[in-house]
Amino acid sequence: MSDKRFQGYRGPGRAVLERFDVGVWHDVVLTTGDGSFAGLILPRSETSDDRHIVIKMETGYNVGILADTITNITEHGRREINYEIPEKAFPFDKHKPNVTLFGTGGTIASRLDYRTGAVIPAFSPGELYGSVPELADICNLTTEKLYGVFSENMGPEQWITLANRIGEEIEKGVDGIVIGHGTDTMHHTAAILSFMVQDSPVPIVMVGSQRSSDRPSSDAAFNLIHAVKAAAEGNIAEVIVCMFGPTSDEYGLLHRGARVRKMHSSYRSAFRTLGDIPLAMIDSKSISPLRQDFKPRRKDRNVTINTAFEERVTILYYYPNMQPDIVDAMVEKGYRGIVIAGTGLGHVNKPIYAALQRATDAGVHVYMTVQTLWGYVQMYVYETGREIMGLGVTPAANMLPEVAYMKLCWALGQTTDREEVKKIMLTPVGDEITDREPYDGYLIFQGAIPEVEEFLRTIKR
């Protein structure tokens, strides 16, 4: 039996394939104690672990099954899938705008990765042109893979590199920037870029996909075309998240970087603007602004890059019966900033008041947000709120908890003076704090459905 038949499989994984006389590209049903899994056995890389069999299921998901748990494998046929992307030279047209696409990792414009059993990004302009030829109608594309990390592994090193490279590209004269990013923490990166990169003269558009391009329902090409269009032609010179629209695949939405959050673990329409309406709708033909208060594109090359960052900041997600030792632990570990996601209008229980007092006495900067995600912190209404403010906890209005976390990291990277930090935190940079949340900014933006929009205007909440 050739090694190609077991490509990448060693140890227990290979042993189970041999035992049941199957190999890569075989269509099988695997039986385990937890149930059966039907799909195509995928090859793996030399560096894969040796304990899993990876199959592509009908849903398009690749799953890894522990070899030890497999009690039977039956074969139903063979079919090889070609994951090669045809590479074509990306055409250059001097009349078209110039866009730089930064790759950071994630499933946008991706293909199968033998190592993870998942997907890898395609990044040369030629590969992108080969898979999404529409991009050449929009712009001249330059691509650069900054790094390749799963988005949950992003950290200050990656954010700072990205901010600095954005600044350099802007100075070099590019007309727009697209950032391919894993969706898990795309909104966190969008938030920190909103603070690190200010007053950009061109659009900075983040994009990802919830389903990889080897799945029939992939949103990769759809989102990528929209993002490149927003970067090349759009007039909104802000940090934007460009993802699938809420209710159909007719359009995408552009979300302000500091007001967006991933709200579904698997739907393509996972990203939503919270407490406000999105910036614009976008399809392959046009960009339709939904509001006029955006920062427009400029001719100059001025941009402010401020990559200050303090790592010792944490989020305290309040739950009833929280004990004071949780707060004490953060102080003992040397954290300099705490963002609380409180209940209701911004509350925590009485037993932790003393611990919060100890924290602020120790110089820790503590800010209150709401875990309801929609609505404002309002600590004047109840005496409990006033008492918590008396402990030195500062209400952060309607900043989302994740955004407040990123902003506090950024603020504490600049100063530790209490009043200065407070001033930075409470001065809005990119609508992370707004004066009011419109009625149609609650739960779902229905702008695409005029009848619903009209109906919602007539009712109370």
Place this chain on the structure above:
Amino acid sequence: MSDKRFQGYRGPGRAVLERFDVGVWHDVVLTTGDGSFAGLILPRSETSDDRHIVIKMETGYNVGILADTITNITEHGRREINYEIPEKAFPFDKHKPNVTLFGTGGTIASRLDYRTGAVIPAFSPGELYGSVPELADICNLTTEKLYGVFSENMGPEQWITLANRIGEEIEKGVDGIVIGHGTDTMHHTAAILSFMVQDSPVPIVMVGSQRSSDRPSSDAAFNLIHAVKAAAEGNIAEVIVCMFGPTSDEYGLLHRGARVRKMHSSYRSAFRTLGDIPLAMIDSKSISPLRQDFKPRRKDRNVTINTAFEERVTILYYYPNMQPDIVDAMVEKGYRGIVIAGTGLGHVNKPIYAALQRATDAGVHVYMTVQTLWGYVQMYVYETGREIMGLGVTPAANMLPEVAYMKLCWALGQTTDREEVKKIMLTPVGDEITDREPYDGYLIFQGAIPEVEEFLRTIKR
């Protein structure tokens, strides 16, 4: 000047009232460094702090202004508000069902509280009849104030008392139970009651109000009538949250206790069923079930009360760049259970893998949920997910983070055997885990608007 003029004010608070020659029940504009506040100066109790002036604003909110920050007060008139509730004997009708209302605190059926500058619950049947006479048309009401705590201060002592009293009332033959509760943590209490009180033969209905009954827009009476009706006449014998409907004040919604969450800090329509549709719509005339899979009312008096509870459980709300010392701190402090709210399909960053391994090696029970709130944990898709499972972290399907926290407290109160705990956690009791989330269970339930419902059925997400 009489003490009545300064009722409850001492120290700096009283001094500032004297300085500007104003007193309680005066309509004023207070000027501070942060801006002006117009409203009615409210009396306070003997035990109030002496640093705030409390005014009722036009919005109905009572706010406390620090006396030290007040630079001017101008008076525009006087008007006394009567917060007395007319007390009338609650009529008894032997043909009507018997309902017990437990008071726990919160703003339901409340009136002004001089101490907090906020509101206090009215709890004698006579007071409730006086303020909401419709209740007598529905049932014979018995009330009992179990305790009076702000809902953020609820803990196992209160939850266990409540579960035991519910069991006793059911055995005594009551036809339904209503629990008045502050809204901040109503969904947490609903979750733990779903586990502590199982197979009830009668409805157990939690209710609260987002705006106190002294505000024109109060939802207190509206919600209370619905809750009492659901308890007295409803056929759904489960732990239910009864609150304001999503889009109008025409109806309320009944939510399953383990699938509901507060999603707005101030709107009356704050409570939403997540990842599913609600149990029923309710108005003063009828209860309209939206699904048929509920547990119906029974004649017997059998109910299972299990008040097991382990307090050393915490929630770890993941954010990018989380450091391992946060996980280590929880282990060092002796926590026995950790519910992670991960990003995406249930991910955390690589640097904390080793700390999670140390936690599970130390016998800590670690479960994964998703901070997107909608959708499932799916840790088989990416190698990272499989690696995290390899550390001993168990995916908790589509349990909400708060619900998983409550269930882990309850499971660890019963056993510390790893497989037993896992079995308890992953066996659904009250739809805290479901097989699938319907398309209209995402973000907003639109059941009340047939046109919207119809539209949503035709589109993809």
